Amino acid sequence: MSGAKPSSAPLCTTTPLKLQDGSAATDAKVFRSILGAMQYLTLTRPDLCFAINKMSQFMHQLTQIHFQQLQRVMRYLKLTMNFGxxxxxxxxxxxxxYSDADWGGNLDHRTSTYAFVIYVGGNPVSWLSKRQRTVARSSTEAEYRSIATTTAEIMWLMNLLSELGIPIPTPTVSHISTMDQRADILTKPLSRAQFIPLRSKLVVTDGDPILQGCNR
Known part of the structure; x- marks a missing residue:
């Protein structure tokens, strides 16, 4: 991948990802090895959560298109090596x-992907991107399921902070516009114009200037 062209977003918005995509099957050994190593990146890179979660859904039936998309994720990593x-x-x-759901976004089973990102003091401390187990009958149902999962995580964090002696007021829940929906980056492939601003709002930025400052 040293000579590969970097990519500004981890997944392509015009190539649908599904089990049966018409391309030939390929060896899954390398794919699984690379993807397994990438799982650790999601601990500090929420911008990669959806891409890695999505790619892991095809490990049992890998095609050439899946492998090409994994290579695109690697090209994105090449461009953002110092990001965090x-x-x-x-x-x-x-x-x-922030909580969001992509209703019926899974092209094989029509299940939805739900996600959340939680901030404390302006810093993201918890995030998730996951496929719902059952099919939601409406976008409202998919959103409610996402909100329920997010609320459970919020309550857990509030109890933890309370035990640490840090009082936190009950968070306000309100509707926001799609442009401000930070969890949107965790539910679906986005174009460069959509992806980069949301990545910035997740506080995932280029650490290269900081690293250079430490070396001076």
Whole structure:
């Protein structure tokens, strides 16, 4: 991959990912090895959560298109090698969350992908991108399931912070526009124009200037 062209987004928006895509089957050994190593990246790179979660759904029936998309994820990593979470000292320890669901986005089973990202003091501390187990009958049902999972995570975090002696007010839940929906990056492939602003709002930024400063 040293000579490969970098990619500005991990997945292509025009190539549908599904089990039966018409391309030839290919050896899954290398695919599984690379994807297994990438799983660890999701601990500090929420911008990669959806792509890695989506690719892992095809390990048992791998095709050439799946492998090409994995290579695209690697080309994105090449471009963002020094990217990571930029945690800042908060001015207040407010807790808030973004929750979203892509209704019927799975082309094989028509299940939905749900996601959340939770912030404490302006820093993301918990995030998830996962396929729902059953088919939602409407977008509202898919969204409610996502909200329920997000609420459970919020309650767990509030209890943890309470045990640490850190009081957190109950987070406000309200509707926001699609452009401000930070969890959208965790539910579906996005174009470069959509992906980069949301990645910035996840506080995933280029750490190269910081690294250069440490070396001076």
């Amino acid at each position: 979470l930029t945690l800042k000292k908060p001015t207040s320890l407010s807790l808030y969350a």
